[in-house]
Structures are given as structure tokens and as C-alpha cells.
Amino acid sequence: MSTTEIERQWTSRLRKSVVAKLPPDKMLPDTQPAYVASWIYVFGVTTMAALFVVIVTGCILAIDGPVWWHSSSLGHFVNSMHLWAVEIFFFAMVVHLWGKFSMAAWRGGRSLTWVTGAVTFLASILAGFTGYVSQTNFDSQWIATQAKDGINSTGGGAFFNVLNLGQMLMWHIVLLPIAAVVLTGLHVVMVRIKGVVPPFEEKSSEVSA
Amino acid sequence: MSKKPFRPDVDAPEYKGPYAPYDIIKEGTIAVVVVALLTVALAIVFSSPDEKAITIKTWSTAAPVDFAQTALSELNGSSGVAGYGAPYNNGGPSQGWGFLQPEHWLGVHIPINTATDFVLNPLESQPATPSLSAALSQWNSASSSAQTAWTTAYSNASAKMTFSGGEVKVPTTKAGPVPVLINALTQMARSGALDQALVTQKGFYTTNYTKPLLFLSDGAYLGNLADAQHLGGDQWGMMNETGQWPGQAWLWLYTFWYQIPPWSTSASGDFLVWGTMMILTALFILVPFIPGLRSIPRRLKIYRIIWREHYAAQE
Amino acid sequence: MSQGWGLGALVNLDHYGHYLNWHFISISVSNLTVMVLMVVTFVVALFAPFPGRRNRRGSK
Ligand code: HEM
Numbered sequence: 001m002s003t004t005e006i007e008r009q010w011t012s013r014l015r016k017s018v019v020a021k022l023p024p025d026k027m028l029p030d031t032q033p034a035y036v037a038s039w040i041y042v043f044g045v046t047t048m049a050a051l052f053v054v055i056v057t058g059c060i061l062a063i064d065g066p067v068w069w070h071s072s073s074l075g076h077f078v079n080s081m082h083l084w085a086v087e088i089f090f091f092a093m094v095v096h097l098w099g100k101f102s103m104a105a106w107r108g109g110r111s112l113t114w115v116t117g118a119v120t121f122l123a124s125i126l127a128g129f130t131g132y133v134s135q136t137n138f139d140s141q142w143i144a145t146q147a148k149d150g151i152n153s154t155g156g157g158a159f160f161n162v163l164n165l166g167q168m169l170m171w172h173i174v175l176l177p178i179a180a181v182v183l184t185g186l187h188v189v190m191v192r193i194k195g196v197v198p199p200f201e202e203k204s205s206e207v208s209a
Numbered sequence: 210m211s212k213k214p215f216r217p218d219v220d221a222p223e224y225k226g227p228y229a230p231y232d233i234i235k236e237g238t239i240a241v242v243v244v245a246l247l248t249v250a251l252a253i254v255f256s257s258p259d260e261k262a263i264t265i266k267t268w269s270t271a272a273p274v275d276f277a278q279t280a281l282s283e284l285n286g287s288s289g290v291a292g293y294g295a296p297y298n299n300g301g302p303s304q305g306w307g308f309l310q311p312e313h314w315l316g317v318h319i320p321i322n323t324a325t326d327f328v329l330n331p332l333e334s335q336p337a338t339p340s341l342s343a344a345l346s347q348w349n350s351a352s353s354s355a356q357t358a359w360t361t362a363y364s365n366a367s368a369k370m371t372f373s374g375g376e377v378k379v380p381t382t383k384a385g386p387v388p389v390l391i392n393a394l395t396q397m398a399r400s401g402a403l404d405q406a407l408v409t410q411k412g413f414y415t416t417n418y419t420k421p422l423l424f425l426s427d428g429a430y431l432g433n434l435a436d437a438q439h440l441g442g443d444q445w446g447m448m449n450e451t452g453q454w455p456g457q458a459w460l461w462l463y464t465f466w467y468q469i470p471p472w473s474t475s476a477s478g479d480f481l482v483w484g485t486m487m488i489l490t491a492l493f494i495l496v497p498f499i500p501g502l503r504s505i506p507r508r509l510k511i512y513r514i515i516w517r518e519h520y521a522a523q524e
Numbered sequence: 525m526s527q528g529w530g531l532g533a534l535v536n537l538d539h540y541g542h543y544l545n546w547h548f549i550s551i552s553v554s555n556l557t558v559m560v561l562m563v564v565t566f567v568v569a570l571f572a573p574f575p576g577r578r579n580r581r582g583s584k
Contacts, residue, residue: 033229034519045240049237080533081252084251084252085244090459091562091565094459099515104503106496115495118496128457139258142434146440146442146447150479152479161419166417255535448555455554455557458558
């Protein structure tokens with residue numbers, strides 16, 4: 001084997017480009033710039049932690065199927081945890097969003113970080129919504145029969161039928177969680193690649209781009 | 210180094226200052242523990258809502274006249290679903306704006322004929338009784354003008370509809386088989402059989418509740434229960450929850466448009482609200498690229514509080 | 525009202541909600557509480573001193 005053959009490998013090229021873009025000490029840095037000194041920075045991580053708790057409690061609810069929680073006090077308790085983890089998730093995400101907006105954290109080639117964050121927000125809203133219509137109780141009956149009008153008016157109702165419990169449940173427990181996790185992964189990797197956005201220059205603006 | 214002018218809302222200055230130890234894994238672990246404990250605490254203190262689902266049985270038992278009136282509207286094609294249009298049928302105008310008519314373009318994908326799907330097919334699935342069989346064959350072999358004459362006669366008298374002795378009664382003799390059909394469907398509903406018939410029309414297994422939900426949504430019963438819980442569309446209901454729990458508060462802007470004209474009054478209100486939200490959502494996603502919008506944080510100056518130590522150290 | 529028995533909530537929220545109305549605005553006390561808490565959390569996060577930042581000068 002020649003070295004050029006190794007160099008031309010898809011495998012070695014992928015490894016090199018990954019390591020070049022995201023070397024281990026950027027992926028898991030042990031220091032941060034000194035300006036990273038505010039509680040506002042913890043809300044991204046808090047959002048991730050809440051997403052984790054949402055998924056774990058959702059997995060417990062999945063074990064015995066979608067209507068278990070109506071008849072089991074343990075099930076109801078797990079459902080309560082799932083609901084409150086979702087509330088914390090959105091809560092933390094909104095504070096995170098306000099924080100990132102206040103810092104204009106899209107500067108310096110970080111616009112895709114903002115964009116993936118915003119798309120994750122939308123995916124999360126859809127995940128929450130499909131969860132609400134998958135509750136198999138009065139709430140889900142009402143929300144589904146109401147929400148159909150909005151979605152139908154866009155034409156989307158032809159394919160995305162909110163009255164179809166099976167379809168909504170699949171979206172809620174398979175497709176949208178995957179979307180939320182993948183998007184979050186991309187989002188955080190982008191943050192790591194670029195590093196945390198530096199403060200606005202206060203005195204002069206002759207600094208390099 | 211680029212020679213392009215520095216754009217403060219797009220470009221970031223290069224940071225040449227000090228770094229400090231920061232343990233992100235420890236931070237993440239603490240976050241998971243704190244969130245998990247908070248979740249358990251909130252679940253213990255506040256629990257979660259679970260208002261029992263209503264059924265067609267509970268509806269027709271609690272409000273038989275409302276049910277029978279709704280059944281009539283499904284049979285004569287005057288119900289909300291019968292006149293809905295796409296994606297269920299061609300019974301009504303689709304929503305749109307100018308040349309934008311996506312509902313119309315995509316057409317009927319979930320075909321619903323309220324008379325056959327909600328009334329006649331379920332009745333035909335019932336064990337035959339002489340009077341029901343006779344009524345069904347009278348209806349099925351009649352011309353549509355005869356059917357209309359019957360339902361009109363029934364409907365004209367239906368303001369005086371009563372339910373007593375387990376029977377739906379309407380003072381008319383000109384309604385042909387309609388009184389028997391409506392009464393039979395009401396009996397069927399009160400026995401619970403209609404719940405089953407509506408979901409199982411396509412075979413043994415089902416995970417699709419489109420038909421029973423649409424039928425429920427045509428009656429007044431479901432909407433009255435929801436309004437009492439402040440869940441109506443004109444009550445900002447989308448962000449509310451049964452009981453006193455917080456709801457999907459993040460839908461505040463979406464539900465907001467439904468409260469004010471022209472969105473709240475337009476026949477294409479849903480479409481206009483969605484269109485508005487899509488534009489606003491695009492703006493939100495694209496903030497970093499929109500001049501003016503992306504300068505707001507620099508003008509707001511909240512960043513000075515966040516980075517106050519950094520700026521203090523620069524002095 | 526509710527069907528589940530839960531592990532009996534300490535604070536029972538299973539009553540009709542309280543709503544504040546002002547012109548066309550109508551909001552449940554619960555949602556308002558959540559929103560106010562969000563703003564409070566944001567403001568506290570802005571102003572609360574961040575710990576452990578004494579040795580930051582120098583170390584690069
Ligand atoms: C599932 C939802 C989300 C998760 C789990 C998440 C997580 C994170 C994490 C862990 C960070 C790095 C640490 C930090 O600065 O807080 C971060 C940074 C960032 N997030 Fe999010 N985020 C989410 C949603 C959003 C949303 C909705 C937006 C805005 C639309 C957003 C915009 C940003 C930006 C611009 C940064 C870069 C910060 C910088 O470079 O200083 N994120 N996110």
C-alpha cells in the first residue's frame with residue numbers, strides 16, 4: 001500500500017476533515033474565553049438537559065403503550081414528569097433564545113447556529129403539538145378537531161391528518177424526536193466548531209472580520 | 210485579513226484576551242440532575258391533567274337531541290363536515306388568498322361522505338330489524354329529490370324535537386324513513402355501537418379516528434365542554450389547557466391572530482393566520498441575514514449586562 | 525373531573541382555570557405565571573453574579 005492510496009481513502013479523508021474542523025480540544029474544551037461569565041450561558045445546556053429528561057420519561061411511557069397512563073397511578077406520574085420536563089424544556093429554550101438574540105450570537109460566521117436553533121424550536125413545537133393530540137383524552141380530541149382547520153387550510157391536511165392517532169403518535173415518538181435530537185446535535189457541534197461568540201467591540205471598529 | 214469593511218452585526222471581532230477553566234461536562238451533568246429533580250418535584254406537586262375522552266355514547270346519552278340534530282345534518286348534508294370542502298369532500302369552498310389556493314390544489318385526500326359514512330353505513334352494519342331494513346331500503350331506492358323532501362320536512366319540524374321514553378320524536382308525518390333512521394342511529398349511539406362502527410369501517414385494526422372525531426366536532430356538545438374550559442379558538446384556547454395547568458403558551462402568537470380582525474372575521478381566517486405565521490417564522494429563522502432586524506441587539510444593549518466583566522476589564 | 529388517580533397532586537389544579545381578560549386579551553393565570561417566571565429568570569440570569577471567575581486574568 002502506498003501512502004497516496006491511504007491518503008485517497010474516503011475513510012482517512014473523512015477522519016482528517018473531521019479532526020481538522022473539530023479537534024478533540026475544540027469538541028470538549030477545558031477553557032472558555034473569559035467573557036463567558038454569565039448565567040445566561042447555562043440555558044443552552046439546560047435546554048439539552050430538559051430534552052434528555054423529556055426523552056427518558058417518554059421512553060418510560062412507551063413501554064406499556066399509549067393508554068397505559070390513564071389507568072395506572074405510576075403511569076400518570078410518569079406522564080406528569082413528561083409534561084413538566086416539556087414545560088422546563090420550552091422555558092429554558094426561550095430564555096436561551098432571548099440570551100442569544102441579545103448577544104447577536106450569529107456574528108462571525110455563526111448564522112447557521114442561529115438557523116438550526118430556530119428550526120429546532122419549530123420542530124419542538126411540532127413535537128409538543130403531536131404529543132398533545134396523542135394523549136387519547138378529551139384534550140387531544142378537542143385539540144385535534146380544532147387544529148385540523150389550520151393545517152387543512154394550508155393543504156397540508158391532505159397528508160398530515162391530525163385526526164389520525166396512529167400517524168400523530170408515530171410522528172410524536174419517532175420522527176420528531178429524531179429531528180429534534182439531530183438538529184440539536186448539529187446546533188451544538190456548530191457552536192463547538194466556531195467557539196462562543198465574542199462580545200461586541202465597544203470602542204473602535206477597526207478590528208478584523 | 211479581509212479588506213472588507215467590518216459589519217458589527219454580521220462580523221465578530223477577533224478575541225485575543227484571556228481564557229479561563231470551564232468544565233462543560235460538569236456543567237451538563239449538574240444541569241441534568243437539577244432538571245430531573247425539578248421535574249420530579251413539579252410532577253409531585255402539580256401532577257398533570259387527564260380529562261377523560263368523551264365518546265359518541267356519552268354525547269348521545271347526555272345530549273340526545275343535540276346528537277339527533279347532528280345526525281340529521283350529516284344525513285342532509287348541512288353539517289360542518291358535509292360543507293367542509295378539501296381535504297374531505299367538495300361540499301364547500303376551500304380557504305385561500307388570491308391565487309394562493311393550496312387547499313384546493315391538493316384536493317380531496319380523506320374522502321368523507323357524511324350521509325353514507327356517518328349515518329347509512331353504520332346503520333347497515335347493525336343487526337337487521339324489520340323497521341330499520343324497510344327504512345334503509347326506502348331511503349336507498351328513493352330519488353334524491355324525494356330524500357331532500359323528507360329531510361326538509363324533518364328538519365322543519367326538528368325545532369320541536371324531543372327525546373322521551375328512549376325515542377327521538379319529531380312532529381311530522383311527511384319525513385318518510387328519516388324518523389326511523391335518526392332514531393335508530395341515536396339508539397345505536399347510546400348503546401356504544403356507533404363508536405365502534407365509525408372506527409372499524411375499514412377492517413379489524415384501526416389507529417385512525419378521523420370519522421368519529423369529525424362526527425363529534427359537528428355537534429354542539431364537544432364545543433360546549435371545551436368553551437367551559439376556556440379552550441375555544443376565540444378564547445385563545447390553543448394555548449390553554451384543561452383545568453388550571455399551563456398549556457402550550459408558546460403558541461401565543463399563533464392564537465393571537467385568531468382574536469383580531471381581519472384574521473378573526475375572514476372566511477379564510479385559518480389560511481391567513483398560517484400565512485402570517487409562515488412569514489413571521491421565516492423572519493425569525495433568517496434574523497442574521499435581515500438588515501435592521503439583526504441590529505436590534507446592538508441597539509438594545511442588553512449585551513453590556515451579559516459581558517459587563519469583560520467591558521470592565523477593558524477599562 | 526380527571527380520570528387518573530395520579531400520585532395525588534399536592535396542589536390540585538383540576539378545577540376550571542382562572543382567566544384574566546382585558547379587551548380581546550384573555551390569558552390563564554397559569555400561563556401568565558409561566559411567562560412572568562420566564563422574564564424573571566432572564567433578568568436574574570443577566571444580573572446575578574457568575575461564580576468562580578477570580579483567576580481568569582492571565583491563564584490562556
Ligand atoms: C432544543 C433546543 C436547543 C438546544 C438544546 C440548544 C443548545 C445550545 C447549546 C448547548 C449551546 C452552547 C451553549 C450556550 O451558549 O448556551 C447553544 C448555543 C447557541 N444557540 Fe442554542 N439550543 C437550542 C435552541 C436554540 C434556539 C431556538 C436558538 C435561536 C433561535 C438558538 C441559538 C443559539 C445560538 C445563536 C448559539 C451560539 C452561541 C454562541 O456562539 O455564543 N438555540 N445552543
